[in-house]
Amino acid sequence: MLKLPLAQNAVDRDYLSRESVSAVSDILLQPNVRVLPMLNGEVPTTGVHNGNPELVYFDAERIASYENLIYLGKSELETDYVSYGAPILLAILNRDLVAELGLDEFEWHGLRKTGAGLNPLDAGVYTQALAINNWHQSHQFCPRCGSATEIIKAGWSRKCLADGQEIFPRTDPAIIVGVIDQQERILLGSQGSWGENRWSILAGFVEAGESLQAAVIREMYEEAGVRVTNPRYLGSQAWPFPASLMVGFFADLDPDHPDIEAVPDGIEIERLRWFSRAEIEAEADRLYLPSRLSISRAIIEHWFGAEIVCATDREGL
Template identity: 50%
Template structure:
């Protein structure tokens, strides 16, 4: 088959990007935004015997000893902290109402210990339900940690809407969790080689697709062209195809994946973010991976799926 218009895909194997193929794009919970201001319902849901709570310290989540699943506790066993309503699990059956099981998070001020883990470590091994919970609460926790004061007047904000809004009691401004859009793109040339680059902070041998934040007033396609040209000096034509998206709450990005075709192939890296960029054929990539001299992004990254979508099958290399 052909995915996202790219060439040379392995027959009968779907390497196109879908929400289920991206570790951090999976979700089961109904976020039930209409319940966030219903204090009576929220209190009943918190008191329900089947309610579940995930614990977050810093940017890490409580996990079970085998570190393959979240540690979910009952509300009565949850320590004190900022309570956030995450949603309803309808698949769990009827809970305290006909809705299903309510799921909350408690954000703690304490430093995480060995019983906590970050998304990079556990995101790829969680099931769909827990992956959705983890991504949601990680993004909220990061937002609450850095938005304690009003950006308009500087006053300390108060938490409302079950943890999804911070309101300023002085000027009345409401502040909402943010997701910063960023493009990430697998560029190919006229020989169907892939453009991969290495960030200056990465060790030798680590390569990935190019990426960057969308600027104000900029379309996604314009961001693709600008970022690729700024980082690698490569000119992109009109063939820009959307592939899929992935939340990346580290701390607050939404990665929007693309495939694009270059019309100019000379590479000039910016020497700021990107210190090396090259065109790789599939044979080049396979040989470098097999020799151990090249490593690709981990399995939770949309970058990895873009590369595998171009390559046509799974790759074994990982950071």
């Protein structure tokens, strides 16, 4: 199974505690409670410039004047900022509140910049926090009738103020696939908006009523014109940009159609190329592969058999 940065988790989500109407109030009474503030998807972070990022959590007294706190769960790891078993709350702030609370003295960074280097607690907390933040931002109104909604169940549900309809966070599954041919080459694609020599494996959303395996076969044909067989699950990780779950696979080029030319769809994919391991090694200094935060990079390196140091790493992208 792949080791993926955003699949790390050291948080007990403590589902049953959310059900209480007074859940957040009760949690705030606990002496070791920690609060993570968020502004436009970014959080206070230390150690970014020396390659050891760590989230900054605060005492409840400093943040808890802000209502609509969201309960993320209990820490299963001890860090410099969080004790083992400490309940963790998310506070979604605006810029005025950040200034009012004196938090503008800290450096604020996004998950794309810091995620690959976070410890399991911080990676799990930030991934969860960003996903639930994105959901709240896009569900202020009822999708059925358009009326305003309010937060309930410690931030893990919203209720329509008109008809009482309860709305829950959703995740959009997407498959991402390393297609391998009979020569053990991997198929990489490039979008038209990408720069020169930027490549990744192919991906797509799972459609309604579709299995993951069926999505692998359909998407590879739609995006690259290739027939694949034998989808093999490699791992998954949340991708909260805004609400995806990336599910990784290998799949084989169909041996009954080995001579079919890979043709980009011209909509999502503009260029396609089969890469051998020798070509990846020879061209690594010029190749822009996905960042180490992504499952795509992990799948490519799993096929390659070792870590690849490429232009993406050299330029800190």
